[in-house]
Amino acid sequence: MKINLIRDRNVDQEVYAQVVDLLQSTPGAIQFKGELIIDEEEPEVQFSLSFKNKIISENSADIKSSAKEQQIPQASMAYKPRFSWRKLFERSNKVRLTKSIPELEASYLITDKENELNYFSAFDVNQPSNGFIQASDWDLFIDSPAAYPIAYEVIATFLQSHMFKSMEEVEQNTHQKPIGCMNDFCQDKSQVLLKLRTADICKNCMGILKERIEPSILKHAIALMESLRLKMKFVQNIDDEQTLLKITNKQLQFMGNFGTITISLAPMEMAIYKLFLNHKEGIRFADLIDYKDEFLNYYRTLSPNLTYDACLNTITKYIRTFEDNSMSERISKIRKKIEGGLGKEQAKPFIIAGANAEPKRIEVDRNFLIK
Numbered sequence: 001m002k003i004n005l006i007r008d009r010n011v012d013q014e015v016y017a018q019v020v021d022l023l024q025s026t027p028g029a030i031q032f033k034g035e036l037i038i039d040e041e042e043p044e045v046q047f048s049l050s051f052k053n054k055i056i057s058e059n060s061a062d063i064k065s066s067a068k069e070q071q072i073p074q075a076s077m078a079y080k081p082r083f084s085w086r087k088l089f090e091r092s093n094k095v096r097l098t099k100s101i102p103e104l105e106a107s108y109l110i111t112d113k114e115n116e117l118n119y120f121s122a123f124d125v126n127q128p129s130n131g132f133i134q135a136s137d138w139d140l141f142i143d144s145p146a147a148y149p150i151a152y153e154v155i156a157t158f159l160q161s162h163m164f165k166s167m168e169e170v171e172q173n174t175h176q177k178p179i180g181c182m183n184d185f186c187q188d189k190s191q192v193l194l195k196l197r198t199a200d201i202c203k204n205c206m207g208i209l210k211e212r213i214e215p216s217i218l219k220h221a222i223a224l225m226e227s228l229r230l231k232m233k234f235v236q237n238i239d240d241e242q243t244l245l246k247i248t249n250k251q252l253q254f255m256g257n258f259g260t261i262t263i264s265l266a267p268m269e270m271a272i273y274k275l276f277l278n279h280k281e282g283i284r285f286a287d288l289i290d291y292k293d294e295f296l297n298y299y300r301t302l303s304p305n306l307t308y309d310a311c312l313n314t315i316t317k318y319i320r321t322f323e324d325n326s327m328s329e330r331i332s333k334i335r336k337k338i339e340g341g342l343g344k345e346q347a348k349p350f351i352i353a354g355a356n357a358e359p360k361r362i363e364v365d366r367n368f369l370i371k
C-alpha cells in the first residue's frame with residue numbers, strides 16, 4: 001500500500017519534508033512517497049467571512065448541505081479565500097494523472113489553502129484514494145511543529161477513507177462530543193488537541209477498521225499514530241530527557257524514549273553542520289578561512305558527483321561571509337529544519353547560534369553524540 005504526498009506550491013518545503021520524514025521513520029506495510037508538487041492556480045471562488053453562508057457553489061455539489069462547518073477563531077479567518085473540496089480533490093487528482101499514480105494508491109494534497117467547511121483534512125467519497133490535508137493554521141491550536149499534526153491527519157484520513165463509504169457513514173460514526181478518538185468531529189477546532197494527545201481509536205471505530213482494513217496495514221497505521229504521539233509529547237516538553245544525536249550521510253537522527261526523529265539535510269547543510277559540531281568552542285565567521293580544508297573535505301565526501309574544482313569554488317564562496325550571505329542563509333535553514341522536527345525548545349542545544357561577530361557554536365554536550 002502506498003500513500004503519495006503532494007506538496008501544494010506555497011506549502012513550506014521544510015515542513016513538507018519533515019512530514020515525509022516523520023511518516024517514513026516507522027517501518028511497516030504502508031509506504032510514503034514525497035517529492036511530488038503541484039503549481040499554484042487562482043481559486044475559482046473567493047469569499048470572505050461575511051459570505052460564509054453562501055459558500056456552497058456548483059464546485060462543491062458533492063458536499064451534503066447538512067455537513068457541519070468546523071469553527072476556527074474568528075479573528076484569524078477573515079478575508080482568506082476558501083477553496084471548495086471538489087477543487088482540492090481535483091488538484092490531488094491532477095497530479096495522480098500526470099504522474100500515473102495507480103487508482104489504488106492514495107494521493108493526498110498537502111495544502112496551505114483554506115477549505116469551504118474548515119476541515120483539517122478530508123477524502124473524496126467518490127474517489128476515496130484522493131484527499132487533502134490542511135498544512136496552515138496549526139499554530140493557532142497546537143504548540144508543536146506543524147509537521148506532527150499534518151502527519152497525524154495523513155494517517156487519520158487514510159484510515160477514514162477505508163472506514164467510511166459515504167458522507168452519511170462519516171456523519172453517523174464521527175463523535176460529536178470529543179472522546180479522544182481519531183473520529184472526534186472537533187466542531188470547535190481546538191478540540192483537535194485531545195485526539196492528537198491520545199492518538200487513540202475507540203472500540204467502536206476499531207471494530208469497523210478491523211472489518212475493512214488488512215491487519216498489517218492497520219497495525220502500521222496504529223504504530224505510526226503512537227510514534228507521532230510520543231514525539232509530539234517530547235517536542236512540547238521543555239525539560240525532558242537528554243537526546244542523543246547520530247549523524248549519517250544525509251540525516252541528523254535524534255534519539256530518545258520517543259524513538260528517533262530524523263531530519264534530512266542537503267550536502268552543503270551537512271558539511272556546515274559537521275564543521276561546527278567538530279569545533280565545540282565555536283567559529284567566528286571572520287575565521288572561517290582557517291577551516292577551509294576541513295570544510296572542503298566534508299563537502300567533497302558528501303558530494304561525490306561534483307568535481308574538486310566545483311566543490312572548492314562553492315566552499316570559497318561560503319567562507320567569504322563579508323561579501324556573500326550563503327553561509328548565514330544556510331545556517332538559518334538548518335535551524336529551521338531542526339526546529340521543524342524538534343520544536344523550538346528542544347532544538348536549542350542543536351542549532352548553530354551566536355551573536356554577530358561572536359563565535360557561532362552548537363551547544364550540545366559532545367558526550368551525547370553517537371559516533
Ligand SMILES: [Zn+2]
Nearest residue numbers: 181183202205
Ligand atoms: Zn471512535
